[in-house]
Amino acid sequence: MAAASSRSFSLCVLLLLLLLAPPISASFLFDGGKSKSAAAAAAVDMEWRPATATWYGDAEGDGSTGGACGYGSLVDVVPMKARVGSVSPVLFKDGEGCGACYKVKCLDHGICSRRAVTVIVTDECPGGLCAFGRTHFDLSGAAFSRMAVAGAGGHLRDRGQLSVVYRSAVFKYTRTACKYGGKNIAFRVNEGSTNFWLSLLVEFEDGQGDIGSMQIKQANSVEWLDMKHVWGATWCLVRGPLVGPFSVRLTTLSAQKALTARDVIPRNWKPTATYTSRLNFEAAL
Numbered sequence: 241m242a243a244a245s246s247r248s249f250s251l252c253v254l255l256l257l258l259l260l261a262p263p264i265s266a267s268f269l270f271d272g273g274k275s276k277s278a279a280a281a282a283a284v285d286m287e288w289r290p291a292t293a294t295w296y297g298d299a300e301g302d303g304s305t306g307g308a309c310g311y312g313s314l315v316d317v318v319p320m321k322a323r324v325g326s327v328s329p330v331l332f333k334d335g336e337g338c339g340a341c342y343k344v345k346c347l348d349h350g351i352c353s354r355r356a357v358t359v360i361v362t363d364e365c366p367g368g369l370c371a372f373g374r375t376h377f378d379l380s381g382a383a384f385s386r387m388a389v390a391g392a393g394g395h396l397r398d399r400g401q402l403s404v405v406y407r408s409a410v411f412k413y414t415r416t417a418c419k420y421g422g423k424n425i426a427f428r429v430n431e432g433s434t435n436f437w438l439s440l441l442v443e444f445e446d447g448q449g450d451i452g453s454m455q456i457k458q459a460n461s462v463e464w465l466d467m468k469h470v471w472g473a474t475w476c477l478v479r480g481p482l483v484g485p486f487s488v489r490l491t492t493l494s495a496q497k498a499l500t501a502r503d504v505i506p507r508n509w510k511p512t513a514t515y516t517s518r519l520n521f522e523a524a525l
Contacts, residue, residue: 288405291375293344295384296326299397303380307363309338309472310441315362319420319444322382326363328370333450336493337361338473339442340450341418343407344377346387351396356407357386360418369401377404420444426516427488427504433511436480440505442473442490443514447521451475452493458483459507484509488517497521 297303303324306312315324325344331337338361345356359379370376385393387404396402423444430439442451454475455464460483467475485503492498501517509515 288345288407289375291344291377291404291406292369293346293377293379293384293402293404294369294400295379295381295397297381299381299394300385301381303362303383307472308332309335309362310474311338311362311443311472314443319423320360320362322380323358323360324362324380325359325383326365326370326378327361328365328374328376330373330375331361332364333493334469335364335472335474336452336469337450339418339445342377344379344383344387344404346396346402346404348402351389351392352387353389355386357383359383375406377406418446420446420520424517424520425490425499425501426514427501428514429505429509429511430474430476431511434480435482437476437478438482438486439470439474439476440467440488442475445490445492445521447492447495447497450493451490452496453491455489457487457489459485459503464489483507492521 302316302322303326307315307324307326311320314320325342327337327342331340331342340361342359342361343356344359345354346352357379359377363378364370365376365378370378381397385397387402388396425445426443428441428443430441433439438456440454440456442454445451451469451473454467454469456467456477457464465477465479467477470476484505484507486505486509487500487502488504489498489500499519499521501519504517505515
């Protein structure tokens with residue numbers, strides 16, 4: 241009995257020391273502590289997580305028009321052009337992952353460069369390689385090709401499916417920051433919206449890129465009304481009659497950062513119109 245108690249005490253002490261010890265990098269574990277060895281050079285940094293990737297559309301194309309996020313023709317123009325990607329449900333998150341940005345790169349240095357491509361989530365791939373909880377990226381032909389060394393894009397595409405890693409900050413977030421090049425957050429009023437059913441699509445969110453909650457405030461009111469996430473990057477409110485101008489408050493999904501665009505949607509708003517704010521989240525995470 242005394243021996244068992246002594247072993248339990250020793251195990252508790254060992255666990256405590258392990259918890260208090262500084263984190264060990266993946267490269268140290270792979271090469272036995274010789275950080276300059278060839279094994280360390282090939283090791284995957286702990287800030288990158290494993291996944292698989294394929295490509296779709298034209299070989300050097302920008303990807304398909306539209307997608308499950310509802311961005312429509314925005315995927316065909318800068319800043320989304322050639323950076324779009326379809327992701328598996330674990331990253332799509334029932335549409336709340338729309339607009340999130342990831343860095344993706346492959347590790348075969350015989351054909352892949354060390355450069356990562358930035359991908360913006362615009363669509364979902366629900367089946368095949370994307371099913372059963374897998375983490376998968378289905379990239380535009382252009383984005384997939386950019387992971388190759390110069391002149392080897394065609395050979396990389398010929399492989400069809402790749403093992404890749406995608407960027408994640410340890411213990412914090414699972415992606416890189418979105419940077420939309422000086423654009424501010426915009427709200428597109430979806431077709432069919434009325435004074436009793438208001439539907440908004442959110443565009444160009446820097447930083448986290450995704451939205452966890454959205455609220456709206458009417459003219460001459462102090463009450464913030466919760467909007468409901470419908471699908472993709474679309475949110476709606478069923479209540480009325482609604483009177484503009486409307487202020488919109490967004491909160492990011494992962495970091496719970498909030499931003500308020502005051503009176504961003506005017507009193508005389510119209511369906512299918514897009515209204516741009518003067519604000520955006522910080523591009524750095």
